[in-house]
Amino acid sequence: MSINALEIRELRKTYKGGVNALKGVSLNVKEGDFFALLGPNGAGKSTLIGIITSLVNRSSGEIKVFGDNLFSNPSAAKSHIGLVPQEINFSLFEKVMQIVVNQAGYYGIDRITATKRAEVILKELRLWDKRNETSRKLSGGMKRRLLIARALVHQPKLLILDEPTAGVDIEIRRSTWEYLKKINASGTTIILTTHYLEEAENLCRNIAIIDHGEIIENSSMKALLEKISSETIIADLEKPLKQIPYSSDYLISSIDEHSLEIKVRDSQGINDLFSWFNHHEIAVRSIRNKSNRLEELFMGMIEGKNEQ
Amino acid sequence: MSNSNFNKSATALLTIVRKEVVRFFRIWPQTILPSAITMSLYYVIFGNLIGNRIGRMGDVPYIQYIAPGLVMMAVITNSYSNVVASFFSSKFQRYIDELIISPTPNYIILLGYISGGIARGCTVGFIVVIISIFFTSFKIDSIAITVSVVFLSSLLFSLAGLINGIFARKFDDVSIIPTFVLTPLTYLGGVFYSIALLPPFWEKISQANPIFYMINAFRHGMIGKSDVEIAPAFIIIIVITTVLFISALALLNKGIGVKQ
Incomplete structure (x- = not known):
């Protein structure tokens, strides 16, 4: 029986200034799905992803990741999640290999296993030649690929990508799409936020649109596109x-x-x-x-x- | 905790500690060298040039009297600086997110960062001990007291550095406490003099300075005498360390400074 990779119930977030970023969001993402989360700037996408990935504190509501409650059993729930953030957020003075291997260490993966996994992923993402470079010396596209490598090293069951191809050229965007399709085909559930709606249309099977902190549409991509007259x-x-x-x-x-x-x-x-x-x-x-x-x-x- | 969870936490801790140690060794001209040069100058100027005219403090040569204080000064400032700088950098460049999204428990994050601070504090402290051998005879009266005071003081100031790093929002916030609080308290904590030389009022005031107890407890361990009784000094250091540990963990659990 297929279980939900992600279950969100009545999630609310009010920031200190009184801004209601999320107004009771409920959402299910099925295991193995390629799911698009779309919305205009300020709609609540980043807050929602921030809470799922523990970077933002919730006001109320529940989240389960592959059945594990994120708030009562955080270690189990967090171990399922990999995040490719919107902004570059690795140490600019660390080497590529160190960044990926250290990330595996934070998930309790021993150094020998982590090094082997890092080699495979860095080769797949065409970063192996740069493994001993400090990350600040990488090009913009390489930095984006390093974010993906870091997110995948602990083999997450749920990969969340927040604008993964923002600001990269078409060739890198297309190769990233192909890589994500391959990961999804191997069983990883993917949630994608993007401003390139062509990206969501090409990759995703299901979609939710969030605006002003509320889900205003949640259906399959096919059903949604059929609405177009x-x-x-x-x-x-x-x-x-x-x-x-x-x-x-x-x-x-x-x-x-x-x-x-x-x-x-x-x-x-x-x-x-x-x-x-x-x-x-x-x-x-x-x-x-x-x-x-x-x-x-x-x-x-x-x-x-x-x-x- | 199951064996599997224990192993995962131990791996995460080891990863953070390794990363912290690699960091301060990588930038050794900024982290290790300055203390070595500064302390050498203290020995030359205060120990040899001025110290020879001062003569003895109590019944030990002046240079031997200040040596424990100089070691502790290096331990305290380096432990504090390492954690505050490293933690603030991880916030500033947002790579603290790597840890927050991971299953690493907050107490492991805390232990990892303070272990880095202790490692640097003790490394620099050891280097200052080596330097002092060139200037004075270096004897240790009680190895247990000496080592435990260095460890506890380094732990205490690593925790203080972490709390500073949690609240810091800009680079200025990282340097304010070391410049305006830590350095004056260290100088007034009896590195260069015995508080018995002070007027009674200032002697009492000096006893409210926690660094005074660390420097003198360490001096006690090295030369067998100081301005403090060893047991109360240990109690004061342990109580402050415990309070700081609980506070730092509570701040991390609430996500202060790192979560929105």
């Missing part, structure tokens, strides 16, 4: 278009004279759109989806909540 398509044109022909079926706007943005409802077929292009003798070189669908939905939800 239209898609926006970008068409790149062979020749410049001086004036957009009128259409009663599509909402069309010009990005520049070589590309159009067209809103297509779910009920409309893509063949009909091509018929419309042919009818108006518009030669199309290529078409693509505009950004990602989750972003549109996310913005709609947040804006809708704020208007209430």
Whole structure:
């Protein structure tokens, strides 16, 4: 029987200044899931992750990690969790190998085992050549990978990633995605917060959206995306278009004279759109989806909540 | 505690201690060398140049009288500085989070940091003892008293350094206590003189200074006599150490200074 990797019940946090960061959050994350936790800045994501990882004190509520209560049995619950934080937070004067091996030591893993594990992880994350460098000499992308290596050395069952690809180039982002998919496939439950909604859409199976300290959506990614009733398509044109022909079926706007943005409802077929292009003798070189669908939905939800 | 949990805690403790010891040896020009140079100068200036004119303090040569005080001064300042600097750095760069998110119990974190402080205090104290051999004959009257006073004083000031580190919010907060409290109390604690030389009022005031008991208990261990009775001195040191230990652990348990 599958158990919950994470169970949160009525979690509340009020900071000293009186700010209600969490207003009774309840959430379940299933074992083996790849779970997205999204929300705008100041929504309560960092507070929620902070409490799960013991970096922030709760005001009230309960958390269980693989059935172990975080507050009554912290040692057991904490041993399941690995955290990749948003900010670089290792000692800048320690060597890469020391950082990873020491982290294993804090989880009670002996030095010989820790060194072997560190070698495997550092090789996988392409940091082995840098193992004897002090961490301050690493590039930004390498520092991000070191955060992942450090979080994985004790082989956590639940890996929490807080903006893991913030500020890294596309190549590193893509390779990080592949690595996370591999870890998840091997059985590690992953919770991901990110501002790159494309990242959440590509990686995660389930999603929760938090805003103003409350969960406003919690469902599967598929179910959420099915709520979208239209898609926006970008068409790149062979020749410049001086004036957009009128259409009663599509909402069309010009990005520049070589590309159009067209809103297509779910009920409309893509063949009909091509018929419309042919009818108006518009030669199309290529078409693509505009950004990602989750972003549109996310913005709609947040804006809708704020208007209430 | 089960065997497994005990082993895990022992591994975590060993990891913190190793990290702390590696840290202060890595930056030895900042952590070990200054005390060695300063204490050598004290021996040259106060011990030899001025000390020869002073003659004897009680019935021992002046340089032999100040040697225990100089060793204790090095132990106290280094134990304190090591923990306050290391703990504050871990807060400042946020790598204290590595420990907080881990299953390492708070008492292990506490023991790890103060062990680092004791290691540095005793290392520097030992170096000062070696230096003093070049300037004076170094005899130990009671090895048990000498070693236990060094250990307890180092423990006490490591705990005090940790509490300072917990409350410190900026680098200034790390240096305020050593500069304005620790150094004056050490100088006034009888490193260079016997409080019997003071007027009665100032003699009484000096007895309220806890460092006075440590320096004199250590002096008692080395030369067999000092301004204090050894038993009350031990009681005072142990009581203060216990209070600081309980306070430091309570602060860590509440997450003061490290959790939001």
